[in-house]
Amino acid sequence: MGLIYTIANQKGGVGKTTSTINLGAFLAYFGMKVLLVDIDPQSNATSSVGIDKTSVKGGTYQALLEERSIREFILHNPKLNLSILPASPDLAGAEVELVNEVGRESLLKRKLLPLAEEFDYILIDCPPSLGLLTLNGLVAAVNGVLIPVQCEYLAMEGLGDLISTVDRVRRAISPDLIIRGVILTMYDTRTNLANDVVEEVKKHFHDKVFKTIVPRSVRLAEAPSYGVPISLYSPGSVGAKAYQELARELLIGDGRR
């Protein structure tokens, strides 16, 4: 049975998409069958694997709001050995359209569960908000939430809001919802600020913080413009090595290595 993880944090620009793509790419590198699910109307995960979001005929929006089978919309990229349920621009309207749907928070979960047998890992990339799309992501996270935290002050401030949202979802809908782990991202070795944040986050989350810390690396920011993960764009970079280590750490923790 495949594992479903959601990558969430309402703070913007902390490395949610970068972590989804590159963690996914290295899980595939280690032989896992991986499905990426883009539930952010910005469609950054979709474009980071080389898909033009304006050419997407159907994706997450259709999967959530239409009765068609989700398999119709999954795209597979043999070069990257990754599959993706892409986001299309119409997803921007979903937040409002979902408001009156019955069981609106668990639509994504219902559509993804049948796929868990066909993939080893399903990774869901969320938008920077705590609205209905992210709630769908949290409810679908049957194996837990991965929380990227940028090593900067403002990113640390928002963790309280995210934790209380996770608690609310656990109490109201998914009693088994756990935090699978906290990923420290964009660590800049030259600044004290980064060290302060690392200390603070470890004080709050203890062993939930992955040992692997992702450093700031311009190669990671360049890769999306070529539509490929870091594993293909610059496999020898510090960014690639960090996400490879992170994938290994996740696999070992999941008992798959």
Added chain:
Amino acid sequence: MGLIYTIANQKGGVGKTTSTINLGAFLAYFGMKVLLVDIDPQSNATSSVGIDKTSVKGGTYQALLEERSIREFILHNPKLNLSILPASPDLAGAEVELVNEVGRESLLKRKLLPLAEEFDYILIDCPPSLGLLTLNGLVAAVNGVLIPVQCEYLAMEGLGDLISTVDRVRRAISPDLIIRGVILTMYDTRTNLANDVVEEVKKHFHDKVFKTIVPRSVRLAEAPSYGVPISLYSPGSVGAKAYQELARELLIGDGRR
């Protein structure tokens, strides 16, 4: 009559809050009476001026959803010579609560217009989404929208969505809505990527792009942890110089200098 500008971009982490706080601080430095308005439930602008968001008794939420006068909630900081309408955590519920309010997109505008005579500049900081809070920000932007664009590939990709949202608001609600200017942020002189983005943005926005480009500067990321703008925290840093220049450029363009 004071000018009301909204700082918006649905892409996360591009420097919306950093630009609102530091542009505001230098406009005050040049003698302007400035009101900051935080409409992001994350309350980053509120905490960046040293206010503990959990201690906020009333702010933007009350201003939008209650009939009380907005003046009750404005806090003034004499040391910074800045006033702020703070965001409180209950603002997170506003997106859903606003859905059924009559004239829901223009509530903020109606509350802020009377204040335009008491301030020279009102700057509104938006969350990283295109929901009802940001729509309120766009409708309230009677003098225009300031768009921070991080000098990275993914931030550039989202500009199309933002422009089409601005167009929709102009067609449906505010015929005079303009883009006052595009602020290039977190420019890293060492990477080609940043130069590519600058070229691309200038190609699309021409003279709308401010000449002043804000470089990446760790001092800017440190300042919020001390609860003060860069003008106080590190006035000699490249980040401070850039926002000072940007404030001067805005004042000259507005005919106030």
